[in-house]
Structure formats: C-alpha cells, structure tokens
Amino acid sequence: MSDLREMFFEECDDLLEGLSTGLTALEGDTGDDETINSMFRSVHSIKGGAGAFGMDRLIEFAHAFENVLDLLRSDKLQVDGPITALMFLATDHLSDLVNAARDEIDLPASEGLSVLSDLKLVSQDPGAAPTAVADAQEEDVTGFVPLTLDLGDAFTELPDISGAITECAFDISFAAEPALYANGHDPALLFRTLSKMGELSISADTSAVKPLEADTGELAALSWSLHLVPDEGVNEEAVREVFEFVEGLCQLTITACSPDDAPELSIPEDTEAVDHLPAGTEAPTKAAAAVGAKKKSDEARNATIRVDLKRVDRLINLVGELVISEAMLRQSIDELPRSANSAVSEAMGQLKQLSGSLQESVMAIRAQPVRSLFQRMSRIVRESAREAGKTARLVMVGEATEVDKTVTERLVEPLTHMIRNSVDHGLETPQDRIEAGKPEQGIIRLEAAHKSGRVVISLSDDGAGINRAKVRAIAEEKGLVRPEEDLTDTDIDNLLFRPGFSTATEVSNLSGRGVGMDVVRNEIQALGGRIALFSEQGRGTKLTISLPLTLAVMEGMVVTVAGESLVVPTLSLRETLQPGQADIHAFCDEDRALSLGGDLIPIIDLGASLGFRPVLTDFSDQSILLIEGDSGRRTALAVDGIIDQREVVIKGLEQNYQQITGIAAATILGDGKIALIVDTDQVITSPGVSMPSRQIRPELNGVPQHV
C-alpha cells in the first residue's frame, strides 16, 4: 500500500509539472486545444488517485479545478488574464495540497479557501466571471467549436478515404517545434515540395513571435496555414509523405475538404470529449479520428521508464571502474617494449573512446532537464512579488538543459533564496520603475546553458542594481572593511557574500540581499560550483552559478605528499609556484609565509597538516599550490611534487568509514591506488588541522615533532 502511495505522489510530481508547463504555454499564448486537454487530464488523474487514498480535501479542490478546465476545453469559458491568474493560484494550491497529503500534515482550513470559492464561482456561472464568455452554443449539436486558442491539433487523422477525395483541397496547419529546426529541417523546403503538387497558398501566423527585445531564443514561434488545391492524382497520403521526415517534430493537421468549403472544424484529441456528442451521424467517424490522433500524439512523446536511483548509481560506479581499469591497462601497455604493441595500442585507443562515451551516456541517465526546477521557481517569483507588492514576470531560457538529478535537487534551496532576493531587493517598486522609465512589470530572467563541460545557471533582474555606496557604508559599519580601504566595484559586490553581512535597513520578511548569501554560496560550493555577481547601476543585477555536470566526477591536481598521492580540487586552485628560498619568510619557530606581489600568504604544509609527517622547516624543494578559500583568503599549500591534472571519479568515504577532517572524498588512480581528495577549505580554516605540531601523532615514523 505504501508503495502505491509513493507511486501516486511520484506521478503527482509529473502531473503537476505538466500542469504548469501547460499554464506557461497558455500564458505565453502558445497553447492549443491539446494543452488544455492535457491539463484537464493531469488534474483529473490527481483527483482519481486522491480518491483511491481518500484524500478528501485534495479531491474537493481537484474537482473544482477540473470543472473550470472542463469549461475551458469545451469553450464555455475563454482563457484570459484573470482566468490564467486563477489557474496559477489553483495549481500552486493543488501542489500544496499534494505535498500536505504526502507529508500527512493538515493545511490550515483557511488556506486556499478563496481560490476554491473562485473556482466554484467560475464553474457554476461562467458568465459571472468578469471576462468569461457565456457560451450560447451550449446546445450545439456537434459540441465542437474551434477554440479561440487556435493553432492546429497534433496529428488529427481522418479515416482513410483518400481514394474518394482526390478532387478535394487540403487545409494544412503546420507549427514547427524547436527540434525541427535543431534537426536541420526547413519548413520552406517542405512548402516548396507541396507547391509542386498543386496550387498552394500559404499564410504565416506570426502572432506568437515576441518583440526582438523580449525574444527568448525560442525559434518555434511561427506557424503556418496552408491551403492546397492538388493536381490530379495527388491524394492525402502523398501530402502526408511530404511531412514524413518531420513527424514528431511539428504540430501538423491535414484536413481534406471540398475546394469551396470552409475548413472543417478542428477535432479535440481527448476521447473524453467525444462523450459529449449526441449520437449523431458524424459521431463515430469523429470518435475514430480522435482515438487515432490520441495514439499518435502519445507516440510522439518520448518514451521514458522509471528506474530506482540505486541501480543507476551502481551502473555509474561500474562504468567509473571500467574507466579506471582502462587507464590501468593503458599505463601498463605504455610500459611495454615499444615494438610489440602497435596493434595493441590501436585497440587501446578504441577502448578508451568506447569507455569514454559509455561513461558519458551513463552520466546522461541521471541527467534531467532543469525544467521542473525552473517551474518551481516561477511560483516563488509569483509569491514573493505578491508579498513585496511588486509585479514581476519570470522569463525562463534553456529549460531543456540537462543537469545531474542530485544537482537540480540541491539547487532548489539556494535558487529560491536568490529569487526572493531578486524580487525583494533587486526590483524596484512599480512606482520607482515608472519614474525610472521602465515598464511597471519587472523581469526576472532564469537561464541555463552548458558551457565547456559545466552548467551555467544565471539569474538576472532588470532592477536598480546594487547600491554600492550603501553596501560599502554598511560593511564599514560592521567592520568588514576599513574606511581607507580601496575597493573595486567587484570587491564591493562580493561583500554581499561575506558571512554576517546584511543590508540591515532593507531586511524584510522575505530576505535581504546579503542575508544568507554566504549560505547560498556555501551551498553552491558544496556542489562543486562557483557563484559570481555582476551588477550595473540602474540596469539590474545578475548572479551566475557555474556547476559541474555531475557530482560523480571532478577536476583535480594530483600531488604527492610524504609518499602519498593526494588530489587537490582545481576549483579553488589559482596558481602553482616553485618558490625560490628568498620568497619564504619565517615567523617564529615553524610558521612560514610566502611573499607574492606584495602580499604575505601563509604557507600550510599539507603533509604535516594531515598528520603524515612533522612540519617542514625548509620549503625550497616544495611546490606551492596557491589556494583561494571561501572568503577570498589566499593560502599557499606546500606539497612535495605535482604529478598532473586530471578528471577523477569521486568515491565517498562515509559509506564504509566516516568523514575525515581535511579530506573531502577519495578517488582511484590509474594504477589502482586510492588517492584522497583534499578539502582545501577545511585545511585552510580548521584550526585543528592547520596547527600540525599539536596534532601530529609521535608514533608516526617514530620521528620527533620538531626536526
């Protein structure tokens, strides 16, 4: 039973996601009949599941929501601003109810009450809603009136009567998906082929094309209506064949009609809609067509399977092993006498390539688009805007960008925080915006993209930008900077990430920009990411997060210390140096500092700080890794030697052992040996670790503590 329950809630996540996708499409005017149908099905399925588990409140709400959607899909109600807004509220509340049911908590009875009563009001009397259109055609025999939402139905298929209608004309509505362009198809070529089959007239629908400045980079805003009066012998099949190669990449409706007739009414795809039909002569054909269409559109969707994450993790581990074994094999082959191995090394090359792409494909299994994460954020924008008394719109770009599932999950908190900040402090009040000559509605832009093996997620607002004078004043007040200190704009912006920084006068019940930004940064860094901030006075602020594609692999510098191989993550690594003795200055007994460009940087002997050996007194033979910690503090790590820089597969230590201070994880090198991955922040900041002489275990090597 609990399994079933769990499955229901998992399904709910998908359904709710589908619901918000649909809503966003409706809001952006890119929705069609199928959008509303699928939204209806989502709510209906949630209601059904809730019924099975006796979640009464959820059932009641879903039912009211469903009624409104039903009116929309039967065109008794039209989509407009207030209705869309109501549906957004309803979706948010529905998701609250689902979460409450999952966690088995009771939401306060008052919550969502107004949404529920609005839904009921609208569904009881569509005319009562301010802009709802009373539908006079309720008794219309066909039951089908084309929705004003427009654009073609996907794959509506009429029964094969092509032989009989070669004389007929065809009405074709064609809307390309972004994938069509991505795959290198060109609608113009398709149309050209069609034009050879008869007399073709084309009109393009440009209504969904956004103004240039608001262009989100989506290419698929255009749709076309074509009317073809075919030459003799051209049947529907031939027309369909033209679109054969773009099947699944577009929304296509081909309707046969007699040349003089108006185009046939479009057919909603949902089979449930057919129930409304009176038993008329046309009904059976239409039902058949609708069923066929439904099947096709289902096929067009990507087939997916649910897999237990543990199985995927196991697969990822195995592939990691394979890659390591491959590296081991290569290493030993390289050591063979040269003459013997040309065929072998060729085979090795192939194996390397194969294992590389195998690793990539396996990693891709855990990858999922950031869409669901972004959609959660659109709710945060709405809610924080409401609380702050501002109007804001979330523009999402690159929702299809794929990131490791763990990464998207762990991004929820920091992103939520950042978005609240953006709305609360980034955007000005509507009044101020109008005075500044900006549109009243602020725009929050959330973008995701892949850049050189990393994922870059950026969040920007078109607000006032950071008030640097104020930030500086506050930092001085809090003693974070001295008044005489010379700070660049970037330095000042980065003050926002300092722990304890807060633009106190601006703190509200949401959050202040700066309050908790250090926490946000820590969370991003825990994911192996970096965060950067850019701000332009009067134009807005942009936060950029750069993350590794997966948490399983990272880039590291392999070094040796006291005979052990260690890996230092390159994330915080700024520079490597071979110091001349002159650059190192002693302080008292064992502390050393490196002078570099006028700064004195403390040196930490990595071997000693990990307790592998007593602290060194002579660093002239050491290599220095210059590390920049969390707070921008620089530290020089002394190591015996640097071997190379490479990608390493991360192996947690907690599973069989436990956390070790100063060590983040382990990895396996090409020769099968384990190398520990250094947690540079801990080595730098943890006082216990950076004072090696008091930590060292005398029994190690049997050497005295001071040499």
Next chain:
Amino acid sequence: MSEATPQDQAAAWIEIVSFAICEQAFCLDIGHVLEIRGWTTTTTLPHAPDYVIGMMNLRGNVLPVVDLSMCLGLGKTVPESRHVIIIACINEKTVGFLVDAVSNILTVNAADMQSTPDVSSERTAAFIKGVYMVEDTIVRAIDVHQILQQQEEVSAA
C-alpha cells in the same frame, strides 16, 4: 533437547571462518564474510586511530582496513604479502580485517559457544563474545559489532 525438531537442529548449525592472529585462533560468522584477499597496499588516512591501517580499493569500493591484532591488544602488525585481509560486511558497512592467516571454515553448533573465561581483561570482554572448542583448540569468536563500534567512537572523538 529431545523434543527439538530437525529444523531447530539445522538452524543451530552455523559456519564460521577461523583465522590466526599471533598464534591465537579467532573466528567470525561466515555470514559477515564477503571474501578473503591477500594483502594489498593501503592509503594512509589522516587523523585515523592507530588500528585503522588505511583505505583499500576493492574493485572500486573504497573501504578501511582494520588491524585486528592492534584492536585485540596483540601489537601492531607490520603487513607483508603473506598477510590476509578478510572483507566483511557489518551493518551495511564494508570493512577489511587484517589477520595473519585464514585457517579453516568450520561448522559448529551455535549452542556450543562457551562464555569467555572470567580472567578476561576489559578488552577481551568487549571484543570476544565467546569461544568454541574445536578438537583441541580454542577458537575465540569475535564480536564484529563491537569492533566497528569502537572504530566509530574513536574516530568521532
């Protein structure tokens, strides 16, 4: 005992893996043992208790190797190629135990376990849960949970 059904008697039989440390015989329940391997080099862990020798790579799994001799107060083992690592799974954690040699797999009756003699020191009492008499030798049954627990306590401290 005459009323005991055949099933009860069957359930009472357990298999143990016996091994030697400093010429004393010890054993643990075969249910814990995943495999037995020859000594391989380990990677030293910083800030680890003295009986944790280091981490070893078992086909991609990173697991700690514990010097059982050190744990039992029999002195530090200087590992050589003749030493053996028993890979054991305890409470879902995989741990390697370094021992001198593995002797045998024996089937004993669980009811035949005798309590540890009273002469026991605190350490003996903690890590030895009992003994089996196998022919003329005494085989000391190790309480693996205690060993793991000690490892956790020491390293948490």
